[in-house]
Amino acid sequence: MTLHILVTGGSRGIGAAIVDELSDDNVLVHATSSADGDLSDPAVPSQIWEAAMEQMGGRIDILINNAGVFEPNPIESSDIEWLDGWERTMAINLTASAQLCRLAVLHWLERGQEGRIINVASRAGHRGDSPLHWHYAASKGGMLAMTKTIARGYASKQIYAFAICPGFTMTGMADDYLASRGGDKLLADIPLGRVAMPEEVATMVRFCALEAPPSMTGAVLDVNGASYVR
DSSP, X not given: OOEEEEETTOXXXXXXXXXXXXXXXXXEEEEOOGGGOOTTSTTHHHXXXXXXXXXXXXXXXXXXXXXXXXXXXXXXXXXXXXXXXXHHHHXXXXXXXXXXXXXXXXXXXXXXXOEEEEEEOOTHHHHOOOTTOHHHHHHHHHHHHHHHXXXXXXXXXXXXXXXXXXXXXXXXXXXXXXXXXXXXXXXXXXXXXXOBOHHHHXXXXXXXXXXXXXXXXXXXXXXXXXXXXX
16 A cells, blocks of 8 residues: 655655665655745645645655744843744744644544654753754654654554654755854764764664664654763
């Protein structure tokens, strides 16, 4: 049977690598981009879900939540600017992912079928991030807690959930951040000596989507060059 997979943020960086990684498998992928709508709009996740359902004949088997933003939010900003930055990141990184997870779980429960969720979180969800990125770390920490809760709540229904936690990854976002923080100094904190490549993260996502045994549900897998070990 051809598996039907919805990938958010699939047009560049890690998302594009995920789509490429899945291209050789017996799957049908619906990948979203910013052209599909602003995920800070609470109406957009359900629109994305319905569009994917229509394209894939009314069945989605695997949800990969990859879309996200990594934007600075200085505490010196005005109260309203700081709160706007916090809420935008939470809406895109956490709330939109939660909405899609909810729609996926309801879909699978209604059909009585197996389903898998893979949430692309971040090392920041464990160890925090820079003073400019409280909101980013909090959003990814929330994503981890959500993943574990789904795994615990629905394993008996053959609904499985996994999270991948990259450290710095060679995407446009990471390039800008490395440059802004003094790249060599930041790389010195990574024992591997380099940031992860998008293809490395995509390999882990594919494994969780297609190969990981059910007993792995709830697992959080790190891809950070030993810059944070648990």
